[in-house]
Amino acid sequence: MASIFEELGVRPVINAQGNRTLLGGGTPAPDIRAMMDAAEDHYVNMSELMDAVGERIAGMLGVEAALVTSGCSAALAYAAAACMTGDDADKIERIPDTTDMPNEFIIQRQLRVKYDRCMTIPGGRLVEIGDEDRTTADQLEAAIGQRTAGIHYLAPGDRSPGALPLEQVIEIGHARGVPIVVDAAGQVYPTDLLSKYVKMGADLVAYGAKYFGAVNSSGILTGASDLVEVARSHSFVGFEASPIRSFGRPMKVDRQEVVAVYGALRAWLTMNHEDRIAGYEARVAAMKPMLADIDGISFEDLQDDGFLEGLTIVVDEDAAGMSGADVVEELRNGNPSVWVREHETADRFSLRLLTLPQSAESAIVDRLHQILG
Numbered sequence: 001m002a003s004i005f006e007e008l009g010v011r012p013v014i015n016a017q018g019n020r021t022l023l024g025g026g027t028p029a030p031d032i033r034a035m036m037d038a039a040e041d042h043y044v045n046m047s048e049l050m051d052a053v054g055e056r057i058a059g060m061l062g063v064e065a066a067l068v069t070s071g072c073s074a075a076l077a078y079a080a081a082a083c084m085t086g087d088d089a090d091k092i093e094r095i096p097d098t099t100d101m102p103n104e105f106i107i108q109r110q111l112r113v114k115y116d117r118c119m120t121i122p123g124g125r126l127v128e129i130g131d132e133d134r135t136t137a138d139q140l141e142a143a144i145g146q147r148t149a150g151i152h153y154l155a156p157g158d159r160s161p162g163a164l165p166l167e168q169v170i171e172i173g174h175a176r177g178v179p180i181v182v183d184a185a186g187q188v189y190p191t192d193l194l195s196k197y198v199k200m201g202a203d204l205v206a207y208g209a210k211y212f213g214a215v216n217s218s219g220i221l222t223g224a225s226d227l228v229e230v231a232r233s234h235s236f237v238g239f240e241a242s243p244i245r246s247f248g249r250p251m252k253v254d255r256q257e258v259v260a261v262y263g264a265l266r267a268w269l270t271m272n273h274e275d276r277i278a279g280y281e282a283r284v285a286a287m288k289p290m291l292a293d294i295d296g297i298s299f300e301d302l303q304d305d306g307f308l309e310g311l312t313i314v315v316d317e318d319a320a321g322m323s324g325a326d327v328v329e330e331l332r333n334g335n336p337s338v339w340v341r342e343h344e345t346a347d348r349f350s351l352r353l354l355t356l357p358q359s360a361e362s363a364i365v366d367r368l369h370q371i372l373g
Helices: 004-008 030-041 046-061 072-085 089-094 114-120 137-143 166-175 193-200 225-234 236-241 255-270 273-291 324-333 358-372
Strands: 013-016 065-069 104-108 125-129 148-154 180-183 204-208 219-223 297-304 307-315 337-342 348-352
Touching: 013 348, 013 358, 030 255, 046 065, 046 193, 046 219, 046 225, 046 236, 046 255, 065 072, 065 225, 065 255, 072 089, 072 114, 072 148, 072 180, 072 204, 072 219, 072 225, 089 225, 104 137, 114 125, 114 148, 114 180, 125 137, 137 166, 148 166, 166 180, 166 193, 193 204, 193 219, 204 225, 219 225, 219 255, 225 236, 273 297, 273 307, 273 358, 297 348, 307 324, 324 337, 324 348, 324 358, 337 358
Parallel strands: 013 337, 104 125, 104 148, 148 180, 180 204
Antiparallel strands: 065 219, 204 219, 297 307, 307 348, 337 348
C-alpha cells in the first residue's frame, strides 16, 4: 500500500538536521501519541483544559504561571501584546492598533534573528540598539523611554560576543519598570533551562515544545502570573471563553496538542538524559567505521555545550572531488531526501541524532557511499 506521501507525490525526508519547523518539527514518542489518541475520546472545555495544563506545567517548572501556545512564535506574540496592553480590555481589543500604547521593544543588534519579527505581529515595533561589535549599558539606558513596552532578549545571549548579559538587561529594565521577554525557543536541555530565565528575573519566557518531544505546532509561555494571565486573554481561548475580541483567535491549539505538551514535558523532565546521550555516543561510534573507507572525509563529534548530539563529517574537496556543500545538495536531491545540518564553512555538515531514527543511519551511510565512494 502506498504511503500518503507517495500518494501526494511528496518526497519523504530522513531528518538528520534536528527539530526544524520546515521538516515538521519532531515526532512525539509512542506514549505521547497514545495520550493524544485518548484525548479524542471526549470533547472538553478548552478553557478548563488550558488552565489545568498551565497550572501543571508551572508546578513542574517551579514558575508562577504557564500557557500552552501554538509554538514559540505565538508565545512571543502573546508576550508582546501582554506588555503593551496590560489587562485593559479596550486595549486588548484594539490590538494590533497600538497608536496610544507603549509599543517599542528594545533589541540588541548582536541578538537579532528573523524570528524576533513575531514581536511585531500584535503591533509592536522593534528598536535596535548597539554598535556592530557590542552593545553597552548606556545604549540600553538611553533607549528606554515612554514608548518602551519591553526588552526582547534572545537566549542564550552569552553565545553572542558583544551582547549585554541577561542579568544586566534585567537589572536595567526592572529599574525602569520595563518587562523582559526572552526567546528561549530551543533552550530545553539541561532541563533547568526551562525555568532558569524566569528564576533570573525575566518576566515572560517563550519555548518551542517540539524541542522536548511535543508536536511541531506547540509551545509554552512561562513567567509572571499577571502577565501570563493577560497573554491568556489575548489567546484563542481568551477570545472564545470571554466577550473580549482578542487578536489571538487564529493561533488556536487542539486538545490533542495541549495534552501532548503536558505529557512530553513531564517525560522530558523525568527521563534519564545521561542514558539518552550515551545512546548517541554509541550510535556515533558505530557510524564511524561504516564511513571509514570513504576517501576524502574525516569525522568530528558534534557537541552542544559539551553534550554529544551527533557526528560532523568534514570533506576534503581535493580528495573527494566535491565540497561538503555539494554533498549536502546531493543528499537533499535524492529520494528519500536526506537533510543534514549545514555549517557556515562549506567543507562540513553534521548528522544530528535527536530526530534521526536509528534505522535511518544505514540509509544515510549507503547514500554517502554512492555520492563519495
